[in-house]
Every structure is written in C-alpha cells, then in structure tokens.
Amino acid sequence: MDQVEIFKALANKGRLQMLNWLKEPETHFPDYKASCGDNSVGVCVGHIQRKSGLTQSTVSEYLAVLQRVGLVNATRIGQWTYYQRNETAIKALGQLIATTL
Amino acid sequence: MDQVEIFKALANKGRLQMLNWLKEPETHFPDYKASCGDNSVGVCVGHIQRKSGLTQSTVSEYLAVLQRVGLVNATRIGQWTYYQRNETAIKALGQLIATTL
DNA sequence: TAGGAATATCGAGAAAACCCGATATATATT
DNA sequence: AATATATATCGGGTTTTCTCGATATTCCTA
Numbered sequence: 411m412d413q414v415e416i417f418k419a420l421a422n423k424g425r426l427q428m429l430n431w432l433k434e435p436e437t438h439f440p441d442y443k444a445s446c447g448d449n450s451v452g453v454c455v456g457h458i459q460r461k462s463g464l465t466q467s468t469v470s471e472y473l474a475v476l477q478r479v480g481l482v483n484a485t486r487i488g489q490w491t492y493y494q495r496n497e498t499a500i501k502a503l504g505q506l507i508a509t510t511l
Numbered sequence: 512m513d514q515v516e517i518f519k520a521l522a523n524k525g526r527l528q529m530l531n532w533l534k535e536p537e538t539h540f541p542d543y544k545a546s547c548g549d550n551s552v553g554v555c556v557g558h559i560q561r562k563s564g565l566t567q568s569t570v571s572e573y574l575a576v577l578q579r580v581g582l583v584n585a586t587r588i589g590q591w592t593y594y595q596r597n598e599t600a601i602k603a604l605g606q607l608i609a610t611t612l
Numbered sequence: 613t614a615g616g617a618a619t620a621t622c623g624a625g626a627a628a629a630c631c632c633g634a635t636a637t638a639t640a641t642t
Numbered sequence: 643a644a645t646a647t648a649t650a651t652c653g654g655g656t657t658t659t660c661t662c663g664a665t666a667t668t669c670c671t672a
Contacts (some may be wrong), residue, residue: 416659420612422630423515429612455649468631473515489639489648500612508605511521511530523660556619567662571620590618590669621666628647628659636651642644 411480416503419479425472428458429481432495446487452494512581517604520580526573529559530582553595586601591598 419425429436435453442457443449459469473493476482480499485492520526532539536554544550544556560570574594577583581600586593 413527414522414524417518418526418629421515421522422517424630426514426518456647465632466649467633467651469646471631474650486638486649491649501609504605504609504612507608508602510600511605519659525660553615557617566662566664567619568621569658572661575620587619592619615670616672617668617670619666619668622664624662626662630655630656630657631648632653634652636649638649639647639658641646 411499413506416479416481419475419481422472424462424464424468425476427462428469428472428493429476429495429500431458431461432482432493435494444490444492446490446492450494451481451485453490454492456490456491456492499505512600514607517580517582521581523573524576525563525565525569528563529570529573529594530577530596530601532559532562532582533594545589545591545593547593551595552586552588553584553593555591555593557591559594577591 412460420429427448432453435442435449438454439457439461442453443465444451444454455470455473458473459466462469464472473482473484473491477484482493482495483496485494521530533554534541535582539557539596540554540562543554545555552597556567556571556574559574560567563570565573574583574585574592578585578594581599582604583594586595
C-alpha cells in the first residue's frame with residue numbers, strides 16, 4: 411500500500427464524493443436496485459455516473475483509481491460492474507494516519 | 512479545512528517524509544541544536560533541506576504547503592523559521608478519516 | 613550601514629492529473 | 643449472428659503540480 415498513491419486518489423473532489431456516496435448507497439441512490447437483484451454487491455458505474463454529472467469515461471477511470479489503491483472493491487456481474495467500499499482498507503488507513511503519519 | 516487540499520498536501524513523498532522526520536526530530540536530526548537554543552520550537556528549514564536533498568526553494572515551498580493546510584506550525588525566530596508538527600490537527604485528521612471518509 | 617546568512621518568492625520547463633469524446637470490449641437479448 | 647447496453651480504454655487538450663535556479667526579503671553582525 412503506497413501511502414502517496416492513496417493520498418493522490420483521495421486528493422480529488424469527485425472521488426471523495428463517490429467514496430462518501432458508497433458509504434450509504436440507500437441514502438444517496440434512493441431508487442437504486444442492483445440489476446443483479448442483490449444490492450450488497452455495491453452500486454454500478456452508471457448510477458454513480460448519473461449522480462456525479464461527470465462523463466462515463468471519467469467515472470469509470472475514477473473508480474478504477476480508487477480500486478487500484480484498494481479503497482473500493484469491484485464485482486463484475488453480467489454487464490455491470492458494482493463498486494463498494496473496502497471498509498477494512500479504509501479503517502486501516504484511518505489507523506495508519508492516526509499512528510504513522 | 513478543505514479535505515481535498517489536505518490530501519493534496521499529503522500526496523507527495525517529500526512532504527510525507529518531512530512530516531515523519533518532524534515526528535521525532537531528535538532521531539532524524541541527531542546533531543540538531545536549534546540556533547535559538549530551544550529545540551521545542553521545531554526544526555529550521557536548512558536542516559530539513561540538507562536531509563531531504565531537495566533544493567532550498569523546494570523545501571521552503573513544501574513546508575509552506577504543509578502549513579497552509581494546518582499540518583505544521585511555523586515560528587520565525589531571528590533569521591530562522593522553525594517548523595513543527597501540529598499534532599492536534601493531525602490527530603483531528605485521523606479522526607476525520609476514521610469517521611467521515 | 614554594508615555584508616552575510618536564512619528563508620521566501622518568482623519564473624519557467626517538465627511531468628502528471630484532469631476530464632472529455634471517441635472507440636473498443638464484454639455481456640445479454642432476439 | 644446482429645444488435646443493444648454497460649463499462650473500459652485510448653488519445654489528447656487543458657490545467658495543475660513538481661522542482662529547479664535566480665532573485666528578493668528579512669534579520670543579524672561587524
């Protein structure tokens with residue numbers, strides 16, 4: 411886990427928002443029903459995209475950045491990719507900052 | 512405190528190192544004696560500069576960035592500026608990340 | 613008050629990040 | 643197999659960051 415890369419990933423308003431939205435999907439995506447029928451896999455790119463106002467390619471890229479540093483997990487089901495927070499990693503980051511920063 | 516700006520400040524190897532060095536100045540600057548006679552004010556720019564291998568202007572700028580977002584405090588005494596960590600702010604950041612991220 | 617030392621600021625070239633539109637890929641449906 | 647949908651990747655113009663050398667400012671001392 412490269413600290414610098416993690417902070418770079420977090421140093422962006424859009425990505426920070428996405429991370430926040432994924433914290434409580436039912437709040438931020440009220441009408442959301444995962445096409446696979448199981449909301450526990452996360453939220454698909456399209457929903458995040460429509461809420462963000464950014465283009466599809468940008469959102470896809472941003473989510474990939476968050477995944478690359480381990481802050482979110484991706485699950486591909488059918489033609490959808492569902493993203494959810496990696497709470498373990500995020501908690502670990504909090505610890506890391508509290509202790510080693 | 513703008514979260515994005517804080518993460519930007521942290522998204523750099525040099526600045527992260529400086530923050531770490533300032534955590535235990537006596538360890539990282541063994542022969543260091545503050546010219547003002549009081550080590551508790553922090554470490555001066557020149558010492559940090561020599562340890563970092565970066566140029567004087569870069570180090571001055573980096574420390575200013577860290578100060579701008581509140582992670583360090585600066586104290587000017589005579590011709591020296593001493594920098595020290597703002598532990599309160601850093602701890603608050605840890606909390607922020609642990610809770611709102 | 614002139615010179616020296618420490619730090620800050622300025623200007624700029626190079627590199628990286630931002631963010632888009634266009635296109636490619638993967639999957640599902642008919 | 644052809645089409646449609648969701649997502650990923652590519653290419654690139656624009657903005658920001660990085661990092662430096664040069665210069666300015668501040669403060670001390672002779």
